[in-house]
Amino acid sequence: MATLFSQPVRDSFHEYDTENELEDSIKLSQKFDVPLEVVLEAAYVAQLRRANAMRVCDGDAKDEQLQGFGELAQELIGSIGGIAESIDTLARSIDGCKEELESLAIAAH
Secondary structure, eight states: OOOTTOOOOOOOOOOOOHHHHHHHHHHHHHHHTOOHHHHHHHHHHHHHHHHHHHHHHHHHHHHHHHHHHHHHHHHHHHHHHHHHHHHHHHHHHHHHHHHHHHHHHHHHO
16 A cells, blocks of 8 residues: 555546547447447446545545554654653753752852
């Protein structure tokens, strides 16, 4: 499954010319010797299948994107954790320096 930054090109879903669709339907009706209504119903079923395929592709794309966002969020959490550790280390160092300076100041008096 591709992730956020490595998406493959998706299939295109084009609009169709109504006149050509009707001409093709009439030709199919004649070719298979069935009423035009049967051809139109078959075309309707094909469009339902197409719509379903588009929804599946859309769902897959959203799953892939969410996976990518999840990976980015995990990296961000890890980076924030590292920054927090660095800040804690720095704060302890500052506290140590502060204590040392206070002890030097007391010794100087």
